[in-house]
Amino acid sequence: xxxxxxxxxxxxxxxxxxxxxxxxxxxxxxxxxxxxxxxxxxxxxxxxxxxxxxxxxxxxxxxxxxxxxxxxxxxxxxxxxxxxxxxxxxxxxxxxxxxxxxxxxxxxxxxxxxxxxxxxxxxxxxxxxxxxxxxxxxxxxxxxxxxxxxxxxxxxxxxxxxxxxxxxxxxxxxxxxxxxxxxxxxxxxxxxxxxxxxxxxxxxxxxxxxxxxxxxxxxxxxxxxxxxxxxxxxxxxxxxxxxxxxxxxxxxxxxxxxxxxxxxxxxxxxxxxxxxxxxxxxxxxxxxxxxxxxxxxxxxxxxxxxxxxxxxxxxxxxxxxxxxxxxxxxxxxxxxxxxxxxxxxxxxxxxxxxxxxxxxxxxxxxxxxxxxxxxxxxxxxxxxxxxx
Numbered sequence: 596x597x598x599x600x601x602x603x604x605x606x607x608x609x610x611x612x613x614x615x616x617x618x619x620x621x622x623x624x625x626x627x628x629x630x631x632x633x634x635x636x637x638x639x640x641x642x643x644x645x646x647x648x649x650x651x652x653x654x655x656x657x658x659x660x661x662x663x664x665x666x667x668x669x670x671x672x673x674x675x676x677x678x679x680x681x682x683x684x685x686x687x688x689x690x691x692x693x694x695x696x697x698x699x700x701x702x703x704x705x706x707x708x709x710x711x712x713x714x715x716x717x718x719x720x721x722x723x724x725x726x727x728x729x730x731x732x733x734x735x736x737x738x739x740x741x742x743x744x745x746x747x748x749x750x751x752x753x754x755x756x757x758x759x760x761x762x763x764x765x766x767x768x769x770x771x772x773x774x775x776x777x778x779x780x781x782x783x784x785x786x787x788x789x790x791x792x793x794x795x796x797x798x799x800x801x802x803x804x805x806x807x808x809x810x811x812x813x814x815x816x817x818x819x820x821x822x823x824x825x826x827x828x829x830x831x832x833x834x835x836x837x838x839x840x841x842x843x844x845x846x847x848x849x850x851x852x853x854x855x856x857x858x859x860x861x862x863x864x865x866x867x868x869x870x871x872x873x874x875x876x877x878x879x880x881x882x883x884x885x886x887x888x889x890x891x892x893x894x895x896x897x898x899x900x901x902x903x904x905x906x907x908x909x910x911x912x913x914x915x916x917x918x919x920x921x922x923x924x925x926x927x928x929x930x931x932x933x934x935x936x937x938x939x940x941x942x943x944x945x946x947x948x949x950x951x952x953x954x955x956x957x958x959x960x961x962x963x964x965x966x967x968x969x970x971x972x973x974x975x976x977x978x979x980x981x982x983x
Contacts, residue, residue, distance in 0.1 A: 609672075621657070628649035630810075633645045633742070640734075647735075648735055648739050652743065656746055660683065661683070663716075665712075666708040666712040667709050674704075674705075695833065696769075699770070700769075702766075703769040709762045710751040710762050713748070713750045717746075717751065718744070721740075721741070723744075724737050724740035727740060760789060761822070768781045769781075779834070779837060782829070785826075789822060789825070790822075790826040793818075793821070793824075793826065795819070796815050796819025797819035800814075800815035801816070803815060834968065838964055839929040842927070842928040843927065844922055844927075844928055844955055845925065847955065847960065848952070849954050849955060851953075852952075852954040853878075854879070856879070856909065857889070859908060860905055860906075865896065865904065875942055876942055876944070877891050878890055887949055889910075890915070891913045891914070892914075899912060920942075920943055920944060921944045922943050922946075928960065931955060935957055942957070943955050
């Protein structure tokens with residue numbers, strides 16, 4: 596889901612990150628506030644004032660989202676569900692779970708914590724606006740506080756819509772899960788409802804556009820498109836986890852791996868291996884026992900000028916293999932996929948007691964996943980970008 600991220604700070608042990616896509620939504624929120632909302636609610640002010648109000652409103656809005664997602668994370672942490680952190684991205688924020696809730700009850704409590712926090716935050720800002728009006732605070736500040744109260748209540752109402760993966764959709768999934776006892780089936784039903792709701796929002800956006808509500812139409816269409824895609828992706832992630840979790844990489848690892856000798860020249864490595872095989876990392880082995888002595892990647896090779904490739908050997912550029920690019924044959928396939936994604940989609944070396952057994956690539960893993968889902972009568976969009 597995410598691209599390049601920047602860690603802003605940590606709170607209660609959770610890292611709050613900023614996805615590059617957030618710049619888009621931040622600009623759009625600020626523009627909407629400065630160009631439409633505040634001129635309507637606080638008429639008669641200068642354009643510069645509206646822009647400062649827009650910036651303040653956007654900062655308060657995203658701070659509210661962090662608190663909303665933090666409440667999800669705190670409940671998850673209480674029930675020992677691993678959390679990867681909170682990321683602000685193009686459509687708000689998300690608390691990244693390291694797995695699925697253990698029961699419908701935990702799913703419900705995690706999901707409802709966010710909307711309840713938004714209702715409370717909205718009440719706080721509304722109270723400040725009312726109290727500030729009585730104390731004679733500037734109208735600009737009152738306008739921003741009133742907006743933050745309203746937007747948090749709207750955020751709570753929107754998130755309670757029973758459309759997965761919104762909080763309301765997770766509450767719905769928890770209810771179906773409770774009665775059916777099947778997480779997969781519950782996720783599938785909730786996901787279809789979420790996807791359908793996204794389509795309705797996109798249709799409503801077109802309707803709004805015909806009546807001249809341009810800004811509202813943009814918001815409805817973008818949110819609808821996001822919700823439709825997110826609901827499908829969320830179900831596919833559950834499918835992926837159920838198919839891969841508990842499966843050792845030995846089930847699909849590529850035996851008799853491609854390996855190179857440390858005495859090979861860099862030119863031979865490039866022409867006979869890099870250009871021929873679809874690998875991002877080449878193991879360097881020595882002797883008949885094929886003892887692993889290092890790894891070499893195209894990035895390592897770029898350190899040597901091309902005109903000097905004949906004069907240098909693989910041993911000179913090879914780096915020690917690390918836990919990032921090696922796994923054991925009994926490693927869980929889901930863990931292997933996570934590691935592949937975290938290291939940029941390259942292959943992993945399967946080793947045992949420093950002996951090279953095999954190589955697994957994203958294609959190997961996806962082929963195994965496709966075969967397993969086919970046997971279950973299920974299908975999903977399989978790409979190397981799929982991520983648990």
